[in-house]
Amino acid sequence: MDPETFISKYEPKKMVAISLAVLAVALAILGFTYLKTGSPVNLGVEFTGGTIITVPVVESEGEITAKLAGYPVLDIREVGHRFMIQLGPMDDAEYRELSAMIDAEYQDPEIKYMGPVYSKRLQEQAKTYIPLSFLFMAVVVFLIFRTPFVSMTVILAAFSDIVIAAACMTLAGVDLSLGTVAALLMLIGYSVDSNILLNNRVLKRKGRTEEKVLGAFKTGIAMTSTTLSAVFALFLVSAFSYLVSSSFTQINILFDISIVLIFGLLAGLMNTWVMNSNALRWYLARPKKAGARRHKR
Amino acid sequence: MTEITKDPRVIIFFAAVIASLLILAPMPGDGGLQTRLKYGLDLEGGSWLQLKLQGAIVQPQLDPIKILEKQFGDALNRPVEVEWRQGSTEYTIVVEGRATKAQVDDLGYPQSTVTPRGNATRITISASPVGVMMNYLQTSLDSDVKYLGPDPLSFEIRSNVTRESLEEILAVVGGTLAPGDAGFSEGVTEETVDETKQILDRKLNRLGLADIKVRVVDNKFILIDLAGVTVTDAQDIVGKPGIFEIRIQTTANESIHVLYGGEIVDVSLPTGDQSGNWGVPFTLSEEGALAFQKAAIDTGATRNRMDHEVSMHLDNELIFSAPLAPDLAASLEVAPLRSMVAQVGSDSQRAHDLYIHLREGALPVNVEIIGSGQVTAALGDQFKKQVFIAGVLAMLAAGLMVFLRYRNPKIVVPMVATSFSEVLMMLAVAALLNWQLDLAAIAGLIVVIGTGIDHLVIITDELLYEGKMPSGKVYLARLSSAFGIIMAAAATTIVAMLPLFGMGFGAFKSFALITIAGVLIGVFIARPAYGRIVGKIMQAGQ
Numbered sequence: 090m091d092p093e094t095f096i097s098k099y100e101p102k103k104m105v106a107i108s109l110a111v112l113a114v115a116l117a118i119l120g121f122t123y124l125k126t127g128s129p130v131n132l133g134v135e136f137t138g139g140t141i142i143t144v145p146v147v148e149s150e151g152e153i154t155a156k157l158a159g160y161p162v163l164d165i166r167e168v169g170h171r172f173m174i175q176l177g178p179m180d181d182a183e184y185r186e187l188s189a190m191i192d193a194e195y196q197d198p199e200i201k202y203m204g205p206v207y208s209k210r211l212q213e214q215a216k217t218y219i220p221l222s223f224l225f226m227a228v229v230v231f232l233i234f235r236t237p238f239v240s241m242t243v244i245l246a247a248f249s250d251i252v253i254a255a256a257c258m259t260l261a262g263v264d265l266s267l268g269t270v271a272a273l274l275m276l277i278g279y280s281v282d283s284n285i286l287l288n289n290r291v292l293k294r295k296g297r298t299e300e301k302v303l304g305a306f307k308t309g310i311a312m313t314s315t316t317l318s319a320v321f322a323l324f325l326v327s328a329f330s331y332l333v334s335s336s337f338t339q340i341n342i343l344f345d346i347s348i349v350l351i352f353g354l355l356a357g358l359m360n361t362w363v364m365n366s367n368a369l370r371w372y373l374a375r376p377k378k379a380g381a382r383r384h385k386r
Numbered sequence: 387m388t389e390i391t392k393d394p395r396v397i398i399f400f401a402a403v404i405a406s407l408l409i410l411a412p413m414p415g416d417g418g419l420q421t422r423l424k425y426g427l428d429l430e431g432g433s434w435l436q437l438k439l440q441g442a443i444v445q446p447q448l449d450p451i452k453i454l455e456k457q458f459g460d461a462l463n464r465p466v467e468v469e470w471r472q473g474s475t476e477y478t479i480v481v482e483g484r485a486t487k488a489q490v491d492d493l494g495y496p497q498s499t500v501t502p503r504g505n506a507t508r509i510t511i512s513a514s515p516v517g518v519m520m521n522y523l524q525t526s527l528d529s530d531v532k533y534l535g536p537d538p539l540s541f542e543i544r545s546n547v548t549r550e551s552l553e554e555i556l557a558v559v560g561g562t563l564a565p566g567d568a569g570f571s572e573g574v575t576e577e578t579v580d581e582t583k584q585i586l587d588r589k590l591n592r593l594g595l596a597d598i599k600v601r602v603v604d605n606k607f608i609l610i611d612l613a614g615v616t617v618t619d620a621q622d623i624v625g626k627p628g629i630f631e632i633r634i635q636t637t638a639n640e641s642i643h644v645l646y647g648g649e650i651v652d653v654s655l656p657t658g659d660q661s662g663n664w665g666v667p668f669t670l671s672e673e674g675a676l677a678f679q680k681a682a683i684d685t686g687a688t689r690n691r692m693d694h695e696v697s698m699h700l701d702n703e704l705i706f707s708a709p710l711a712p713d714l715a716a717s718l719e720v721a722p723l724r725s726m727v728a729q730v731g732s733d734s735q736r737a738h739d740l741y742i743h744l745r746e747g748a749l750p751v752n753v754e755i756i757g758s759g760q761v762t763a764a765l766g767d768q769f770k771k772q773v774f775i776a777g778v779l780a781m782l783a784a785g786l787m788v789f790l791r792y793r794n795p796k797i798v799v800p801m802v803a804t805s806f807s808e809v810l811m812m813l814a815v816a817a818l819l820n821w822q823l824d825l826a827a828i829a830g831l832i833v834v835i836g837t838g839i840d841h842l843v844i845i846t847d848e849l850l851y852e853g854k855m856p857s858g859k860v861y862l863a864r865l866s867s868a869f870g871i872i873m874a875a876a877a878t879t880i881v882a883m884l885p886l887f888g889m890g891f892g893a894f895k896s897f898a899l900i901t902i903a904g905v906l907i908g909v910f911i912a913r914p915a916y917g918r919i920v921g922k923i924m925q926a927g928q
Contacts, residue, residue, distance in 0.1 A: 189618040197762040200617050204756035206438050211890050218885030225881035233874045271886055271894045278879030279837055285874045308847040311791045312840035318783035319836030326776035337772055346829045
């Protein structure tokens with residue numbers, strides 16, 4: 090399907106409805122997770138508290154499990170030439186003993202311990218800061234556009250980007266970590282740029298709406314594809330570089346950031362070019378009378 | 387093409403790029419060529435600890451007389467009568483039957499007289515109302531308590547305590563807490579945080595650990611970064627006190643062991659007398675006092691005090707040495723002594739140092755390790771290589787995307803060059819401002835490569851709206867329209883990043899910083915110049 094057909098063939102309301110349906114599904118996923126776990130996304134160890142250890146694979150999973158018997162091991166996974174071991178709460182003495190054992194037994198271990206005080210604080214911060222960040226963005230968008238309808242569509246698109254990205258995290262089994270929070274915040278900031286481009290082109294230029302949308306679409310695709318390709322490079326290196334060299338491993342923090350950005354950028358494509366472009370088409374094509382009546386009220 | 391070299395935007399851009407190259411150029415330093423870039427622990431190798439200082443600042447309302455009635459009543463198992471005159475620093479406790487001085491000592495009132503009078507006993511203790519309250523709080527909470535001031539009467543409790551448990555303890559003697567946050571607030575005073583930080587700094591310095599960063603957050607968290615140390619060692623360093631030892635000189639170069647720090651049951655804050663002599667009072671346990679007396683007599687220190695100095699050592703390092711005071715030497719001949727003062731002379735700082743040492747380098751408050759971790763240097767190196775590859779790949783991938791879109795080297799080359807220059811400038815800013823590049827920062831950098839090129843695409847497409855590069859007014863109008871979009875996106879990104887400065891003790895501060903720096907550099911330095919340059923190049927070709 091060529092871009093022209095994609096932009097102008099379909100009924101605007103139908104396209105907006107499809108996008109909103111996707112948003113609704115994403116919200117349902119978050120809601121379901123919330124009912125199940127008490128939090129809209131699955132919380133990673135930074136938010137729940139616990140210990141993560143990674144060590145090089147020098148033995149079988151059975152052997153390392155045996156070595157760690159007696160410690161509250163939740164999960165052992167092999168990630169790119171390393172075992173990633175996740176452990177539940179331990180008291181101070183137990184943790185010291187464990188970290189001393191790991192340091193003595195393995196070359197280049199990575200250890201991370203997040204106590205309940207830390208994780209509780211982090212949870213509270215996330216609850217305050219993510220909405221705050223969104224609110225800041227919304228204020229800036231309002232200041233830029235000053236038109237309620239346009240501002241609302243841009244903000245709705247950003248909201249939908251984040252919700253869909255978060256829902257995709259749940260589906261892909263990516264837990265909320267500091268890295269994913271950073272990526273979600275980044276999405277809040279960046280989700281608006283293609284929308285701003287679209288609105289600028291369509292509202293400030295003369296010409297047929299569909300043509301203007303099409304021009305913006307071509308630019309927008311190029312924009313998202315450059316960002317997406319850079320993020321994808323980050324994703325590949327963080328997730329799969331261990332396949333190339335045995336000394337490489339997965340880098341969780343980069344994996345978290347890149348995968349959430351990929352989800353969000355893809356959601357952004359839909360929200361800008363399926364939802365908002367059609368919302369704009371509908372907005373501009375709406376009967377003028379209705380608009381006039383609304384203004385008088 | 388001559389006028390473009392005079393365009394201030396272009397001049398600023400090239401000046402910034404040259405400055406960045408100079409800043410980033412490797413310089414010969416210790417161990418070969420080094421750039422000025424600093425890496426975070428996760429790339430350099432090391433460990434980190436996040437400590438929470440346990441404590442609370444409280445304003446209790448307490449009656450010392452009720453406290454003494456309770457303390458002495460419980461200890462002696464019968465009701466007592468407490469007498470006190472307003473303004474006095476002596477309390478008199480009258481009790482039926484007999485009581486011993488040891489019983490009073492055990493309650494923590496060492497300066498007392500116990501006089502039998504008929505069927506009853508009169509105990510006079512020397513203590514101020516505040517002293518009694520502190521004693522009660524200390525013993526019932528089993529914690530250090532610091533008096534903060536009389537108005538309003540407030541104390542710092544140096545251990546983990548909840549409002550509820552404290553209220554229970556106060557209720558026993560008819561006391562209450564002032565309502566609200568004023569009555570009880572979690573945390574410790576700034577001085578205590580400072581003191582804790584100083585002790586940690588000293589401890590780490592004594593171990594000769596290079597490159598230590600001890601930071602305080604919110605007045606109750608202390609964060610320590612230790613390059614090149616395993617997390618196990620780091621926890622030992624912070625958690626375990628040093629080994630404190632008192633020795634007495636036998637001959638010129640030899641001394642014998644007297645006691646270890648475990649025998650020191652209490653150390654008071656340094657006090658100065660009228661003539662400006664500072665001393666640190668400390669109290670020995672009963673066994674400690676006996677050992678001290680025996681050693682002092684055995685070595686001859688009580689008779690020939692100048693030749694047999696008493697020395698104090700922390701982790702085998704001599705920190706204090708002085709002869710016995712004449713009156714102390716004389717008293718020790720007769721009986722063991724529990725309370726002593728280490729006199730340091732007129733140097734109050736030295737007194738303070740000794741105070742810290744006498745506490746065996748123990749921290750003034752209880753600390754809870756709330757987070758810790760480590761990355762070894764070899765693993766960090768591995769990460770460094772991988773993120774370098776990721777950065778190069780990201781740049782190539784983004785370059786390929788713009789090539790596929792424009793297929794015109796006149797656009798693609800300036801675009802990729804501009805993007806690369808933005809990376810250089812970001813790194814230069816990081817080097818200049820001493821930011822630590824950690825994994826999060828590099829992730830931010832790579833993402834900014836992507837979004838930076840995406841803004842260059844906006845500029846290019848706005849300029850080429852009619853399919854060719856316009857000139858004059860139209861060119862400027864298009865350029866400002868492009869910048870309207872970019873500025874808006876930059877503004878939303880910056881505000882969205884702000885929360886990261888506070889989250890998780892700033893673990894992603896570097897990500898936010900580099901992103902914001904990248905956005906600002908892009909918007910104010912690189913992209914304006916790109917707009918001019920690509921405009922000129924395209925116009926020249928038409």
